[in-house]
Amino acid sequence: MKLATYKDGSRDGQLVVVSRDMSTAHYATGIAGKLQQVLDDWGFLSPQLQDLYETLNNGKTRHAFPFDPALCMAPLPRAYQWADGSAYINHVELVRAARSSEVPESFYTDPLMYQGGSDDFLGPCDDVIVPKEEYGIDFEAEIAVITGDVPMTATPEQALDGIRLVMIANDVSLRNLIPAELAKGFGFFQSKPATAFSPVAVTLDELGDAWDQGRLHLTLQSIWNGRKVGMCEAGPEMTFHFGQLIAHICKTRNVRAGSIVGSGTVSNKGVPRADGKTDWPKGYSCIAEKRAIETILDGKPTTEFMKFGDTIKIEMKGKDGQSVFGAIDQKIAPLP
Amino acid sequence: MKLATYKDGSRDGQLVVVSRDMSTAHYATGIAGKLQQVLDDWGFLSPQLQDLYETLNNGKTRHAFPFDPALCMAPLPRAYQWADGSAYINHVELVRAARSSEVPESFYTDPLMYQGGSDDFLGPCDDVIVPKEEYGIDFEAEIAVITGDVPMTATPEQALDGIRLVMIANDVSLRNLIPAELAKGFGFFQSKPATAFSPVAVTLDELGDAWDQGRLHLTLQSIWNGRKVGMCEAGPEMTFHFGQLIAHICKTRNVRAGSIVGSGTVSNKGVPRADGKTDWPKGYSCIAEKRAIETILDGKPTTEFMKFGDTIKIEMKGKDGQSVFGAIDQKIAPLP
Numbered sequence: 001m002k003l004a005t006y007k008d009g010s011r012d013g014q015l016v017v018v019s020r021d022m023s024t025a026h027y028a029t030g031i032a033g034k035l036q037q038v039l040d041d042w043g044f045l046s047p048q049l050q051d052l053y054e055t056l057n058n059g060k061t062r063h064a065f066p067f068d069p070a071l072c073m074a075p076l077p078r079a080y081q082w083a084d085g086s087a088y089i090n091h092v093e094l095v096r097a098a099r100s101s102e103v104p105e106s107f108y109t110d111p112l113m114y115q116g117g118s119d120d121f122l123g124p125c126d127d128v129i130v131p132k133e134e135y136g137i138d139f140e141a142e143i144a145v146i147t148g149d150v151p152m153t154a155t156p157e158q159a160l161d162g163i164r165l166v167m168i169a170n171d172v173s174l175r176n177l178i179p180a181e182l183a184k185g186f187g188f189f190q191s192k193p194a195t196a197f198s199p200v201a202v203t204l205d206e207l208g209d210a211w212d213q214g215r216l217h218l219t220l221q222s223i224w225n226g227r228k229v230g231m232c233e234a235g236p237e238m239t240f241h242f243g244q245l246i247a248h249i250c251k252t253r254n255v256r257a258g259s260i261v262g263s264g265t266v267s268n269k270g271v272p273r274a275d276g277k278t279d280w281p282k283g284y285s286c287i288a289e290k291r292a293i294e295t296i297l298d299g300k301p302t303t304e305f306m307k308f309g310d311t312i313k314i315e316m317k318g319k320d321g322q323s324v325f326g327a328i329d330q331k332i333a334p335l336p
Numbered sequence: 337m338k339l340a341t342y343k344d345g346s347r348d349g350q351l352v353v354v355s356r357d358m359s360t361a362h363y364a365t366g367i368a369g370k371l372q373q374v375l376d377d378w379g380f381l382s383p384q385l386q387d388l389y390e391t392l393n394n395g396k397t398r399h400a401f402p403f404d405p406a407l408c409m410a411p412l413p414r415a416y417q418w419a420d421g422s423a424y425i426n427h428v429e430l431v432r433a434a435r436s437s438e439v440p441e442s443f444y445t446d447p448l449m450y451q452g453g454s455d456d457f458l459g460p461c462d463d464v465i466v467p468k469e470e471y472g473i474d475f476e477a478e479i480a481v482i483t484g485d486v487p488m489t490a491t492p493e494q495a496l497d498g499i500r501l502v503m504i505a506n507d508v509s510l511r512n513l514i515p516a517e518l519a520k521g522f523g524f525f526q527s528k529p530a531t532a533f534s535p536v537a538v539t540l541d542e543l544g545d546a547w548d549q550g551r552l553h554l555t556l557q558s559i560w561n562g563r564k565v566g567m568c569e570a571g572p573e574m575t576f577h578f579g580q581l582i583a584h585i586c587k588t589r590n591v592r593a594g595s596i597v598g599s600g601t602v603s604n605k606g607v608p609r610a611d612g613k614t615d616w617p618k619g620y621s622c623i624a625e626k627r628a629i630e631t632i633l634d635g636k637p638t639t640e641f642m643k644f645g646d647t648i649k650i651e652m653k654g655k656d657g658q659s660v661f662g663a664i665d666q667k668i669a670p671l672p
Binding site: 011040078079080081083086104106107110112113114115116117118119120129130131135152153174177180182184185186187188189190191192193194248249251252253254255256257258259335 | 347376414415416417419422440442443446448449450451452453454455456465466467471488489510513516518520521522523524525526527529530584585587588589590591592593594595671
């Protein structure tokens with residue numbers, strides 16, 4: 001099923017069930033008002049939502065209305081956890097190659113992950129408000145899952161069973177704040193403002209064969225100012241699958257229902273050309289990666305970060321060509 | 337007023353109002369079931385809780401019951417944000433001096449802060465469950481505040497107005513996991529398991545003169561295995577006050593109601609002796625600091641980290657000698 005959260009002026013919005021083709025929606029009133037409630041009591045509430053979803057898909061509901069992604073908050077407008085991995089090692093390799101730094105061997109076996117702020121997410125069509133353009137505004141197109149409860153020391157296989165819903169994300173990054181922040185040694189903080197999520201979150205059965213053991217084998221599109229800059233394959237090059245990412249958290253703590261875990265920037269390896277150079281035909285899911293490629297090829301980056309007024313659209317289509325999660329479609333804006 | 341959350345088998349527990357002397361409590365049923373609700377709607381709900389608090393203090397409530405800290409969850413059993421500063425620079429100086437590393441000049445003007453997990457806090461008397469003793473189990477005695485909404489780019493002075501409640505915390509740390517984790521460059525993650533909070537959270541008026549412009553001028557006691565190891569003054573040596581810590585978060589994002597912000601390990605400078613050596617008469621609020629002092633004095637640490645079965649009690653007394661927040665009183669334990 002597909003679930004979304006409609007804006008209603010409250011902090012957590014109103015849970016709606018969205019039809020498979022995303023043409024119509026129906027309030028989940030009577031079952032649950034908020035998505036967190038459903039995650040807290042998944043076994044009891046999700047079958048009731050599934051029934052409503054089927055009735056909606058069959059056009060049999062009385063109070064369906066046209067679904068409008070612009071009226072959506074993030075599926076979880078605020079969450080108790082947002083832990084973002086860096087599961088596509090190619091992204092790390094590129095960024096490090098651009099500064100002539102090796103990737104430590106351990107990075108191939110031990111996931112990189114940071115804890116993000118989760119008190120104030122952006123809806124899929126909300127403006128990305130940044131106080132200053134010179135912070136170096138970048139998008140990051142990612143996949144994210146929402147979990148149920150997963151106990152401390154769960155294995156990657158056990159953790160896979162804890163995945164309830166899948167979304168896509170724009171993990172906005174402020175690149176020019178990162179070097180000084182990481183130099184302090186405590187990780188990202190001010191460089192990671194509010195993250196945006198797709199209009200709908202979907203259960204695994206919606207993904208069919210495209211979901212395989214914690215990896216999503218579909219193409220993630222990034223469209224910057226109307227230009228398609230990324231068509232990245234999310235499946236085969238995901239070094240750590242979502243079960244591994246969740247198990248990484250579980251090494252020393254319980255993961256509780258409603259935790260959101262991100263994949264990090266989806267990234268594909270370059271392809272060697274006949275002349276010995278490298279092409280990146282899939283493009284990029286964040287500007288930092290494009291700039292890394294430029295630095296590797298030409299010694300310096302030429303693509304600039306985002307400006308106020310820029311737009312970013314992130315979307316993933318199923319094998320049938322239909323949008324799976326709806327589009328993240330945002331504009332960069334200064335403080336009002 | 338003083339607020340606590342009683343265990344009732346649910347994820348968020350039941351909000352109770354606790355008398356000033358912490359002898360009695362009263363369910364807040366009819367006003368709010370959960371503390372997060374109150375933080376979401378502070379202006380409307382907190383005066384009602386204040387009325388109940390006054391009636392309780394006057395012994396006029398009909399359904400008061402004896403208050404038992406052992407039945408408490410953390411005041412917010414799960415939260416949308418847990419951002420922990422390192423506001424006592426002396427702690428950073430000691431730890432760095434022990435490894436002959438300088439403290440960068442910027443650390444005196446730009447707070448160190450990490451984003452912690454907030455989906456699964458520990459109650460004040462809950463066991464600290466750690467899978468392996470060899471992770472290097474340490475306590476960290478801290479002060480923490482719970483905020484209302486504070487907008488992006490708020491100044492430290494504006495941020496002070498956003499503080500709703502104060503608590504104390506045990507920010508459990510797994511010291512032997514830290515070096516490898518920080519070397520990865522993304523900050524703490526597995527080295528910071530679930531944090532515990534005091535039985536009650538209190539409003540600023542409860543603190544009287546001891547609360548001064550974002551600093552709490554009281555003594556934080558740490559009692560390890562029944563031995564008083566820390567009697568640290570929390571006020572004068574707090575390099576960054578809570579308004580500055582919150583404003584640090586607000587540089588690039590909104591801070592939303594129910595965010596918890598920590599002070600980092602409370603720490604006091606050593607005192608020079610007549611013979612040129614240094615004493616630390618206030619003791620320590622985490623074992624890592626004791627080990628740093630040993631390393632500075634003797635070239636190597638001799639105090640070991642905590643073992644399964646160890647206990648840690650953290651408490652803060654008011655100028656009247658009464659416990660302000662109740663005691664954090666925990667045992668270290670392996671997985672069941």
